[in-house]
Amino acid sequence: MLETHDLSKQFDGFWAVDGVNLSLSAGEVLALLGPNGAGKTTTVRMLTSILRPTRGRAIVNGYDVVLQADRVRASVGVLTEQHGLYNRMPAHEYLDFFGQVYGLDAHQRKQRSDRLLHDFGLEKSRKQRIGEFSKGMRQKLALARALLHDPPILLLDEPTSAMDPESARLVRDTIKRLRSSKRTIIICTHNLAEAEELADKIAIIRDGRIIAQGTIASLKLNLLGPTEYELRFASPLNGTKITLPSDAEEVAHGEDWIRYRTSQPELVNPALLRDLLSLGLPVLSLQQLPHSLERVYLQAIQNSEKMAAANV
Amino acid sequence: MFEWWRSQLGPALIITRREVRDQFRDWRIILPVVALTIFFPGLMNFTAGQAVSFVEEYGAPIIGERLIPFLLMVVGFFPISVSLVIALESFVGEKERRSIEPLLSSPLTDLQLYIGKLLAATIPPLLASYLGITVYLIGVYIQIAWTPTPILLIQILLLTTIQAIVMVSGAVVISAQTTSVRAANLLASFIIIPVALLIQGESIVMFWGRYHVLWWAILGLAVIAILLIRTGLAHFNREEMLGRELDVLNLRWIWRTYWQALVAQARNPLDWYKSVLGIALSYRWLAGMMVVMLMTGFLVGVAQVNRFPLPTELMDLDNFDQRFMGVLNAWGFSSVAGAGYVILHNLRVIVLASVLGLFSFGVLGVIVLMIPMVMLGYLLTNLIMAGFASVAVATVLPHGILEIPVMILTGAAIIRLGATLVAPAKEMSIGEAVLRALADWTRILLGLILPLLIGAAFIEVMLTPFLTALVMGR
Incomplete structure (x- = not known):
């Protein structure tokens, strides 16, 4: 067209x-x-x-x-x-x-x-x-x-x-x-x-x-990488170590939350939830962190500036 | 052909209708049109009435006879002056108001857009003009029972119409090439001044009572109108219209473009000279046209011999050879300085003809070059008729062998220069096309015309006088 x-x-x-x-x-x-x-x-x-x-x-x-x-x-x-x-x-x-x-x-x-x-x-x-x-x-x-x-x-x-x-x-x-x-x-x-x-x-x-x-x-996906997810618990974990599936990568964590990124959420998220529930951990919520178009745009501009600077 | 024009005119009239309707919504246009259509003819009626009363009282009826048709022409002209304002605004006004882009994005062709705008600027003032003429004629008839001859009325109507078309087509060219209404108004002097001179000329013709001359004015204006419309269409460029935001005088670009065209990527002088010969060869049709024009000029000179015979005392050639040489020696003519004077004089004529040619599609430039041929035809015929054919040959032939080709080449270069505005090269702005044509003109001037002029000048000061004196003394 x-x-x-x-x-x-x-x-x-x-x-x-x-x-x-x-x-x-x-x-x-x-x-x-x-x-x-x-x-x-x-x-x-x-x-x-x-x-x-x-x-x-x-x-x-x-x-x-x-x-x-x-x-x-x-x-x-x-x-x-x-x-x-x-x-x-x-x-x-x-x-x-x-x-x-x-x-x-x-x-x-x-x-x-x-x-x-x-x-x-x-x-x-x-x-x-x-x-x-x-x-x-x-x-x-x-x-x-x-x-x-x-x-x-x-x-x-x-x-x-x-x-x-x-x-x-x-x-x-x-x-x-x-x-x-x-x-x-x-x-x-x-x-x-x-x-x-x-x-x-x-x-x-x-x-x-x-x-x-x-x-x-x-x-x-190309500019910001795999999608990030945040898992929140009803109470602090008190040092309990969370083991993420192999296709997930931890980004950050706190007393009662953990943030990770994965390119295969359809496999990683159900498996992780299953593991956590079997351990009896009080999962409060699991949500996808938004990758806004603004971040995509700014990242693209930033990448292009870096490339231009490298060429100079 | 008719079908094609109809298919072009239909969409063009859509533009025309919208613009005309828009004009009639603007009191700034309606007010002067009404004033010039109704009140001004009334004023002219009063003037005509007063003039007739005056000449009846004091004699000199010819003033009244000539004044009334003259006022008819003036009454017709004044409303069409409004057309200039409308036309100047046509493209650049829309550009300034940012309303041009939707129109340029539409499927209308360049021709349709251009003709639509042209008609929109022409029709309302022209109708006002016809109405003004009608009001004036009715008034004059009621006052003094004067009616124009049918021929005069046709002439005035044609003159008014063609003047409106010339002014509008010129103004639309300006409007399509400028980036602001202010710039367009400033450039309008190129229309106002020639039209003012034209009206003065027409006024002289009308008071002189030589109404047949008006036909020539109509014919000349019709040619100019066609050339201006052609120019406007040739330079109509959507991209330029939208892309150009500022009228900036970029001297560096001007010089670079001119210089590149002048040097023509030549690797050495021989290479450059070959390119000059190439241009000269490409001018062969224009040169042919120039030969015809120069011969026409010569024949016009020949035709004047019987109308304006030379006084017989001027043809007394007793001891002329001694007197002739005496005068030339007193001037120091037969010297390098004399040759320099001749070269400078000829160069001045060539530059003048070229400048005039650039602004008149080549026409005035060619006329300037024809004038010496008219004089030559007149003088040579007089000499031949007086039995001095050999003198005629001796005074012209030696340097003429070089000078006449110079005139032909110069004329061809001027026509090419003037034609740039009417038919520019594709993919070029109007400025670039003119600069390249000027560079070609310079190449011809430096490579061919100047060397020939120098040769001709030395022959004219060193050889021609002696040959002339020799032939006269025999």
Whole structure:
């Protein structure tokens, strides 16, 4: 559905994007994470055929971004970082205009814009001028514009950045719905919780290069190591030595707790619990310690800084 | 072809409709348009009425006869001045408001976007202009029962329309190439000044009563409009529009680009010279065009002989050889300094023609080079008709053998330079394309034109006068 091979862009001798390889199938959501100026927007602009790659190629919905630019643009719905709305236009007229631009007939335009305005809670403001909209309303209208022509591929730059929690939830639910209807979606965001909630895959980009890429679980495993677990007891162990199974490694322990990591929790955890209960130790709880995406992100950035320093 | 244009125009009109509707929501546009459409023609009616009363009282009816059509042209022009403001804002305004990216991400082609914007900036002011003309004509008819001839009315309508298209297409070129509305407004001088001069010229024509000259103005403006639209389309670049954030004068980049193109990766002077000959060969079609233009200039000169005959006393060649040499010797013409003067004079003309050519798609540069050929045609024909064919040959041929190829080469290089704006090389910014064309021009100048000019100048000061005197004395 969307593939890039060595996608690169140079501006005045500076590589804004350098050798990006991505592969997404229908119904997959990729969160593109990275610091400001990392190359996220440039990548998105190449995928919408606005910028021409200096090197490499990208295929979007089966079309080459250089050779079939018009078809690529027709296949993609874009939510740009700046919403780019026409302030003097009423909301319904704005959607109608973009509907015409994307070649929809009058009936489709009316039907789809009414539905989208309703879905995003903007139907009461449909005749209001966009200049009078709040930031969140503008963001929702821009998202409605991106969805208007029912594109198979969506490129969303900070889709919930200016929204109140309720609106942000509405947008996230919309994205989930789109994913289940087999849309391919790329989200550029700084909101890691949102990325974790929505994305199937994560790509972390820094200085134009992808420094980490994969499913959230694989990234956690690769960057932070095996998952950690914490076992708590109802009372202090008073020096009782806990022997962990061979596939587990102790991280730390205290009077009434022990923390360990394992890459095979399905084998280690039941065996350990069985042993402890047979010894009559008062197990209070066993829980997985969360590996947050934030830790994954920071670790990836840290690793890339170390590599850059080593290269210097 | 018709189908293709229809398929392009349909989406372009979507842009046009939106923009026109948007303009009519902006009181800052509506107010001047209404004022220039309704009140200004009224004022012109009053002026026309007063002028007629004045000439009726004091005579000189010709002033009234000429003033009324002139005011018709002015009434038509004023509303279209608004088009400049709209057009200057068309792309760069959207860029500043950050609303351009969704449009650039849409499946509209460059041509559709460009034509849509062009029409949006042209149509409302033009309609206002037609309305203003109508209001003025009704007013003048009611006041003094004056009506224009159908031809004059067609001329004024065509002139107004084509002027609007020229101004808008020029302004859209600027708008698509700048990064801020402020920069676009500053660059608008390149449109305002020529248009102001044009209007002054048209005013002279209208007061002079030579209305047929307006057809030439219409034709010339139509050519310029086509070239400007072509330029705008050739340089329309989504990437540049979105990627360029600042208009920075990067002297180092300018010099590097120019120098690299000038040196052309040559390993030694011979290698470089071969590349110059390569450029000269690639100009063969342009050189052919230049030969035709120079011959046309010569024939125009020949055609003026009967209209403007030389006074007979000027053709008195008794003892002319002695007088001629006396004058040249008094100047110190036949010397190295004389040759230096000739070289500097010719170089000045070449630089002037090139600068003018760069800003006029080559047209003015070629005209500058045609002027000596007009003079030559006129003078040689006069000499031949007076029976001095050998003198004519002696005064021109020796240095002409080198100077005429110089004119052809210079003209070809100027046309190429001017054409850069209309048809730039792919994958290059407008600045880079112009710098490379300038480097090519410099290579031709240094490698071929200058050596030929030096040779021609020494022949002109050392050989031509003696041959001329020799032939005259015979």
